[in-house]
Amino acid sequence: MSLKSRLAVILGRTTYKILHDIFHRGSSLPGKLAYQFDPQVLKELSRDYQVIIVTGTNGKTLTTSLTTKVLQQKYDHILTNPTGSNMVQGITSAFLAQKKVPKKATRLAVLEVDEANVETICQAMTPSAFVLTNIFRDQMDRYGEIYTTLNKILAGVKLAPQAKLMVNGDAAIFDLQDLPNPKVYYGFQSDDQDADLRANFNVDGVLCPNCQNIIHYHMITYANLGDYFCPHCGFKRPNLDYQVTSINKLTPSTSQFTIDQNDLTINIGGTYNIYNALAAYTVGRELSLNTAQIMRAFAQNEQVFGRQEVIDLDGKQLTIILVKNPVGLNEVLATLKHDSKNYALGFALNANYADGIDTSWIWDGDFEHLPFQKIDRVITGGERWQDINFRFKVAEMPPDKLSHQADLDDFLAELQQQSSPKIYVLATYTAMLQLRKKLTDKGYIKQKTLA
Amino acid sequence: MPTIKIAYLYEDLMNTYGDAGDVKILRHFLKQKNYACSVQNVSLGDDFNAFDYDLVFCGGGQDFEQTVVAKDFLRHRQTLTDYIEDDRLYLGICGGYQFLGSYYQTSKNDRIECLNILPFHTIFNPQKRMIGDTRCTTAYGEVKAFENHSGQTFFDDNNLQPFGKMIEGYGNNPEDGVDGVAYKSVICSYSHGPLLKNTNVAMVLADKMIANYLKYRV
Secondary structure, eight states, X not given: OOHHHHXXXXXXXXXXXXXXXXXXXXOSHHHHHXXXXXXXXXXXXXXXXXXXXXXXXXXXXXXXXXXXXXXXXXXXXXEEOTTSOOSHHHHHHHHHHOOOOOTTSOOEEEEEXXXXXXXXXXXXXXXXXXXXXXXXXXXXXHHOOHHHHXXXXXXXXXXXXXXXXXXXXXXXXXXXXXXXXXXXXXXXXXXXXXXXXXXXXXXXXOBOTTTOSBOEEEEEXXXXXXXXXXXXXXXXXXXXXXXXXXXXXXXXXXXXXXXXXXXXXXXXXXXXXXXXXXXXXXXXXXXXXXXXXXXXXXXXOOOOTTTEEEEEETTEEEEEEEOOXXXXXXXXXXXXXXXXXXXXXXXXXXXXXXXXXXXXXXXXXXXXXSOGGGEEEEEEESTTXXXXXXXXXXXXXXXXXXXXOSSHHHHHHHHHTOOSXXXXXXXXXXXXXXXXXXXXXXXXXXXXXXX | OOEEEEEEETTTTSOSSSTHHHHHHHHHHHHHTTOEEEEEEEOTTOOOOGGGOSEEEEOOOOHXXXXXXXXXXXXXXXXXXXXXXXXXXXXXXXXXHHTXXXXXXXXXXXXXXXXXXXXXXXEEOGGGOEEEEEEEEETTXXXXXXXXXXXXEXXXXXXXXXXXXXXXXXXXXXXXXEESEEETTEEEEOOBTTGGGSHHHHHHHHHHHXXXXXXXXX
């Protein structure tokens, strides 16, 4: 290691220790300082690691977390960036925070990487595998169009032609035939090869990558994912190496499903989360874990920060769910339909940089399909409450059930007044952080707030 | 309830920036006036007669999809020209606006032919993408929206009227200080957000749709 890198590591580690041990905070600051001091530092820190990169629009955080839990069944020293700080600084911080590992131990890193940061990370280290979840339109003021996102990811993949690609085979955009990398595909089994379906009209990425006609499906799981085929040129889904053969039970807080004859359960709802479990299963199997080990890992009932968090609010069950783009939002709305009981629904919408400064994506949400008779009340809030409130009005939410609170304290107060035993709150990123802080200040959330 | 018909051109491909909200908002206001509303997706290869509808709508899409759509769109030149000249309602946002001009030039300098119904053209310049909140004054009152486009649109005829004059944001291009085009019963704009969350514009459009329905289709 060069002297400069050594100093960068010392600087980063010291900053980390001060923040972590004295202020009980984690953040990307140590990584930022070390990286600024020496951009080579990440290369040095990751030198002895076998690296798995998880990237794609939705599902990165949960896939990373589940994959880590799976691999921990076999490996003792797994480094990961569990807080969703998935850019260069955050990843550098994760390496700086790593405790000493015995010399001969296998060092594995499972890293959630922001799509636009994949290339930079791959310049610092050569991953042995990539997990590609999906690509949907996401905060277009920041990321641009889906093909731009794909090219950003591929720019990194091309730096590691030996790395194994573990790919969502149900996503037609991942047309990777020309890449030399070994490939493994996961997806959902489809039973009816005669079925001929089209994606919903509010879904993007439905043009055949090969001939630019509209893709059809034998089966759609959600959005543009499924057993796709092009009736014009014959382009079709690759053969799957690992597949979900059935979904056995879905509630907003659990999913039971079968992968290759094995019944599995995760403590989070939503078809989209089954994909994340399937991705983690795929990594596990490819790294020689057996099914029993994977089942044990899935059974651990830990929450993933913010994405879906259950809080006891004066005896009421408050579930906060992060929403950030139309596909994710629609999956959340679809998941709420699986609740058999009545509930109250909150929606806190902000439009800061981290949320996406354009709120128009809420108009692609299928609010019209919500089961209004089961929803006791809708409360809108956040800095852009007017936008989300009007969205519910246009969706024909009965006006006597719809209220708005411009101030987040009042929003929380109205949530507390609800008589429904269950409350779901959908929130954009900064709205979720603000709400969590208020809940922490009031003692409803006990654990440390992660930056 | 009588049913108002909307043609949503390439709903499955030009659907990227929340413009579907415009159609949803119109349906909401029509319902308040006791009209049902049916929306027909007109996609690649589909037959289309503009006169079957009370409003023709087309929104913004991704650059790749837009280029695929542009070729197919040319099939509708005659019906749309006749429809627009007959003072019928067309609402075009972003790509749905650009298609009515003579051509657009992509970021790779390819010239894509458009319908040439109105005298303007568009040059894509990804180095200067225009992103952010907008405010403009229009014949309907003030309009607040969000723009996100790399296409810069220029009028080729001084008589052409814009939809709005910018108070904040870019609009058609960085120089002219105007947004969109207003011609007969055509409204075109770069306003996402969607545009019709400005209920002042939405109410006028809904009333015109009903008037057209009663005049032409009852």
